[in-house]
Amino acid sequence: MTSVHPSRAFRPRLGAAGRHRLARVTKWRPGVKEIRLDRLLLGGQNGLTAQQFAGVVDDPLWPSRRVVDGPHAELLRRARRSQHAGRELTTEDILASSYAEMALACIRHTGSYFEAVDADGVLAQARRFVARASDPSAPVVAGHQHSAPGLPVLVVPVESSECYQVLDGHHRVAAMAEAGVESVPARVRRGVVRTPLQELLQEMSWLDGGHELYQPIDAPEVASWPTVRRCTDRLESIWAFLVRSDMPAGSGASYLDVASCYGWFVSRMQELGFEAEGIERDPLGARLGSLMYGLDPARIRTGDAVQLLRSAQRRWDVVSCFSLLHHFVLGRGDCTDVELVQLLDSVTGKVLFLDTGQEHEHWFRKSLRGWDTDHVREYLLANTTFDRVVDLGPDSDDVAPYAGNYGRHLFACVRD
Ligand SMILES: C[S@@+](CC[C@H](N)C(=O)[O-])C[C@H]1O[C@@H](n2cnc3c(N)ncnc32)[C@H](O)[C@@H]1O
Known part of the structure; x- marks a missing residue:
């Protein structure tokens, strides 16, 4: 991955020309499906499955959150805000972000987050991500564990929903969202996953494991489940x-x-x-x-x-x-x-x-x-x-x- 100083490189939103360029660098492949960004939910991190990661950070709703509402996207929004304010993204900004929180949790539980093994590494990783997000066609530097920017993201369907869990490509999805792109090419893995929220709802004795809600619940992966009582x-x-x-x-x-x-x-x-x-x-x-x-x-x-x-x-x-x-x-x-x-x-x-x-x-x-x-x-x-x-x-x-x-x-x- 190229390392470009964020204050110089970060562009908040791509215009039509930028979106066109992004489309050109995206490598279209057979078996790849175009998926709306608002249907992509946070998946596992650093070798932990989404369920495992939700468990270690004690956040059962992690796999119910859209990537566009997740930590990767939050860091890019911080970068955009600081650029609009005419200042650099500071160390404090990054360390206060949910992105740093996520990366440090990975380090605590798995020993690393991509190349980062400590807070300094997280800062460097965050800055590289912000720089890359501003220039999606930039080449990947050998040795970095990120997938190339043009590769389709890897997803798996979330059971009984129109959503997909991201298995690989959170950074790319967040960057595309920040660039104003509405859908991404994704390779869809076979099988389905259930989120902890879906499991809890299905374990609730009253509904007998059905794909329905008795009272209103606002979560993307149950948005298509009927709500029995409007309330x-x-x-x-x-x-x-x-x-x-x-x-x-x-x-x-x-x-x-x-x-x-x-x-x-x-x-x-x-x-x-x-x-x-x-x-x-x-x-x-x-x-x-x-x-x-x-x-x-x-x-x-x-x-x-x-x-x-x-x-x-x-x-x-x-x-x-x-x-x-x-x-x-x-x-x-x-x-x-x-x-x-x-x-x-x-x-x-x-x-x-x-x-x-x-x-x-x-x-x-x-x-x-x-x-x-x-x-x-x-x-x-x-x-x-x-x-x-x-x-x-x-x-x-x-x-x-x-x-x-x-x-x-x-x-x-x-x-x-
Ligand atoms: C048909 S739902 C009604 C839910 C809610 N009152 C409503 O109308 O939106 C019945 C709920 O009552 C609970 N329930 C059934 N029998 C109960 C009992 N004897 N004591 C406490 N809760 C009970 C069930 O677990 C379920 O959550």
Whole structure:
């Protein structure tokens, strides 16, 4: 690799001529596929697989991150910013970058990062990369372990997604992104890999290993998985009801979501100012909530809702329990359905939000016969101490792939 001082060599973006030149130096080969840069995810480093690297740096979302959002691209953005500011990329800039953090982690765990074996080596490596990024057609200096700039990057498909994990070529991908290129030629290796996030989601007991999400998760490799429950519709109804009824809304009011799944409602209610907590049977719920929504895992009590509610010594201002009651109606709970709603009643200070499976849903047309909207409302009034039960209307989840199901009404059970 040529070593060009970054202050002289770094050009922030290639214009049309530059992109044309980049295309010319790219060596097209059979079996090579053009892949959009936003579909390329970070892979392993320095001989460690992506999973292993994610483990050693304790960052399970490493393989879920796009290369264009990763450390290589971050270093180039720093270089561009310093060039725009009319100054050189300093040693401090480089050492503060996630690129240096990644390289030093490789050195700690494998002994080297390309030729670098210490911080000085990382600085030199980073400067060479910045220089090369400004001149993609520059020849590679013999002895350097980088692949030539024109070679297709090597990728492997990520299971059940439109994404690919980069096996070789992170620097090239980041440089192309910085140059404004939108896709790269890539050689696609046989087989598929799964990311740690995909594994966690599939291990979650409720979805039985399916390629779908129950609540919204923002990660590129699950972007094509259907999200069973939109959730934003229910949250909007809840918030609008609390505000118009002058109920506890944020400002430190307490909130408990029973059967919180990944913790989407806990995290959103926390953002709205509630002291929010959840109860979830699957221990992966707390882990996923922490990873995906930044929730403190201690906010999710892991265990069976019935036992935890029975032993609760307090009330929460606002409680929700979504899509759990019908499992008890169908005899799958540790107590009767009536006992469950009574437990929910006993821990609710002001308002309980609840939805449940209903008879209009294709999969419950026989098993929940009679459970229409009026029945659910009357059932809640008859079996709890709430003063009013308000029907807030159906959810918007009656869509593919589960069209004919959902459209469950959300009820607010209120203590006046
Ligand atoms: C159908 S999902 C509903 C998720 C969420 N309430 C929603 O509507 O978006 C059911 C969730 O409840 C959890 N769950 C089922 N039975 C439970 C129980 N007895 N105690 C605690 N959680 C339970 C499951 O693990 C799963 O995450």
